[in-house]
Amino acid sequence: MNRRDFLRRCVHATVGGVGLYSALGSMRLVSAATAHTNGGIFPDYKALVCVFLYGGNDSFNTIVPRDASHYATYAASRGSLAVPQGQLLALNPLADGLPGDGAQYGLHPSMSQLAGLFNTGRAAVMANVGPLLYPITKPQYQAQTVPVPPQLFSHDDQANFWQTARADNPNANGWGGRVADMLYSGNPNQNLSMLTSLSGEALFQRGETVNQYIMSSYGVEPIGYLDSWGNDDGVTAFNALMQSGTQAHVFERAYANKVTGAIANYEVIGSALNQVGNLTTAFPDTDLGRQLRMVARLIKARNVFDMRRQIFFVAQGGYDTHGDQTAQHPALLEELSGALKAFYDATVELNVANNVTAFTASDFGRTLSINGDGTDHGWGGHQFVVGGAVRGQRFYGRMPSLAQNNNPDDAGYGQLIPTMAVDQYSATLARWFGLSETGITDIFPNVGRFSTSNLGFFNP
Template sequence: MSPHDLTSPQRRAFLRRSGQLALTGTALPFALNLAAMGEAAAFNAPSNDYKALVCVFLFGGNDYANTLIPYDDTNYNLYSAIRGGGTGQTAGGIALAKSALAGTLLSPLAAPTDSQGQTGRQFALNPAMTGLANLFNVERKMAVQLNVGPLVKPLTRAQYNDPNRALYPRPPQLFSHNDQQSIWQSSSPEGSTVGWGGNMGDLVLGNSLNTSSVFTCMSVSGNAVFLSGDTALQYQVSTSGAIKIKPATNTTVYGHASVATAINNLLRENRVHKLENEYNAVTKRALDAEAAIAAAVPASEDATVFQNIGFPTDSLGNQLKMVARLIKGRSTLGARRQVFFVSMGGFDLHDNLMRDHGGLLGRVSAAMTAFYNATVELGVANQVTSFTASDFGRTLASNGDGSDHGWGSHHFVVGGAVNGGRFYGEAPPINVTDGSGSPRVYSAAEQWHVGQGRLLPRTSVDQYAATLAKWFGVTDTEMPQVLANINNFGTPASRADYPWDMGFMA
């Protein structure tokens, strides 16, 4: 499909996005990738299906090494020594005791692929992540994507250090919180104003699967750059439902129902002045959307819906519960393709890693497990896929009480259509050594980090996104239009070791 095959709004969005990518020359981030996949899916989807993607963003940069912990003796001992636990397999420094990991030891259907050809690699989840461990080991509905992060093209450590950035490009502003959050959510570092969700919304206006474009890109976590577009805006809801324009809908604001009715009418009527009329048009759209949300997720069901699921009552649990309620009300909203954003903060653990990290991961595990169970109850488990993302991973090396900013990390994909119970990508070596000689020569084990155990991604976000895109309905022919850097990987680049499809989706 070429830009000329698109309707005018689609063509403008396509050309704008292409122009942005040409100017930036940077890695197309995960978020923008998914926006474009919505465009292709809109042309390929059957008329009676529903699919949703749910991004669970972990703000602050999640510590990968205490999320997915080496369990086999050889690699556990390396992990423990690097993190200050010594060689006794007991807790110390920022290393977890091996005995604490038995309950979350993962039993994959196939052994993980190891970048050094090791056999017998084993991993356990953080002891607090019992729910996701069960989804991996028993339900087989959770997969682990190893060492994923932004890449422009495949990169070795020597190439990363090469000053010729034109020949060996890397994503901009690595290790910066705000920039890397934006890189994952849009095509640019901090300051980007358009992201993947908004681009999807732009395309929905021209050729939609949804009755209303308003409910295509929905955040339950406040403003998110990847849900902003040229003509489509992200629709934000709270964990209680629509965010109301109180004077027009709440009779207690001015003390009488007739006042609210009058204000409502004033905000809906046509005006002669163009700015006034546009203001009223925007307000009317907001009031109509509020009414639609109220019908789709009535307040009366809040205490009773999914009462047997056991959603956690913390922020992430409440956000995912609202997503489940919105999916339940998808017919009322006229939605057949949706992308949601939820988030949780607190992962920037330079200090107090051992005190705080397990509790955070326990909340993630409980909320994502409850959300999967809710999709089962709704009968849409095969049509809803949730996945984690974060600013970056962190250092394997300890800074004394925590870990510092990194790059690649491990992420989780959950859903009925997930080829679960498996690891995807390559398990990185447990290593923090820094090469030798001048110029430096790196051993095989030193190739896949860029200092202090900061993982050099072995899977790009383009590959991660392409795997989801294929499930969402994008064909191989369309894939280069969806993912600007995808031809730097896989068959077009003669890089079979960086495939387009990682295999974690059915």
């Protein structure tokens, strides 16, 4: 953290989720937020849920061609890692949502629940998405005539570019955080943050004005010192130190405000969760299942919180499958599929299925080529969008060639060049969430370099 970041975060420490005033320019964002919500409160409720797959999901073994000719091409490239053709779960897209390459596709056999969501119109496939600076072809990549994001194939860098949608700016805030900065004024309750992470501090949730709230899949995490048995004197001293107006130094005041704000937040959130109770929907007892169950419970408490817009971040690790992939990958996909299906079912239970959209993201796709019993770091990969508002049972974008040789989409070593930019994918999600066209340009300044900023995967 540099000096500017340190000062900004201290100045932003307030009782609630929003720091309104900053010596570093946050008043511009306050004005922008007011403009993008027309100075009013959102009349409806919407939530975005980012499901981040850390390590780089092998999407080419997640979505696999199942017709004879295309499967043969895939199997030649995948060798011993190829998913058996007869085990694939058929995806049956509508006529206006075919993959465009003439192939028929199926999901990995571990993903029966997600296959069901797709085939009933509740999920869609985003084909070959990745960080880009400009549209680029294989000849342009090889001739180095079109710029590409820096540090391609690096976990940290590419995960960051996915979460910021700013492959041109390594210091950018997360695009979820930037959207919150624009739209938070549309929430009736601005003492609670629009941003909640169930997987630690997330770059996706980092904003300039709105601070993310971090909690665990089991609930709020209170300050244990305040509940210690026999610590009455210590608690009294602590509360005295935190008392408003008793701190002489600006950093002491900032610290006290931050701590008292955290206490106020977890007391409110904990009380609301107790008030609304549990869900009827059963979630798998997995890490991702528990995270999404807590997100569903927080959505259930939306009226208690008096929130109209919320952005959540959950994550699943383990996708860096350089070795032993046939043993590791199926279990990961089964966990993902089961958790997404349970979460969708919970939104139906809460009567908000059309108001909540979950979407996947990952560091990168894996290589089409294999290294023996695993895959290596790639570039483009497929993603899923799930929700009642999604124009599901469709493929969006262009599915890449899976040819082992003379592949027009292969940057080299089986690393497939994305044909859909993270900017386009993210801008479409943000527009559904309520961002205006001016806001799209502000948040995603490079999206105009691509064919469209609206991929059309939401119902009108």
